[in-house]
Amino acid sequence: MPSLDPADFIRANKQFIINRDSISNITIWFDNHLLVTLDVEVPERIYVSKNKASEFKSWLVND
Secondary structure: OOOOOOOOEEEOOOOOEEEHHHEEEEEEOHHHOEEEEEOOOOOOOEEEOHHHHHHHHHHHHOO
């Protein structure tokens, strides 16, 4: 993680570090979690916790 550019990559949860360019859809899930869909196939769904959702949204809109 330290070698990745924080403008392009973020840790979504313990299992996934995602690239801004690979995000195809974001859905508000139960209890303000975010469900992130990528343009590549992954073995499981990627959720962003409600505690990290605000940080994730801010990262996504800032270029």
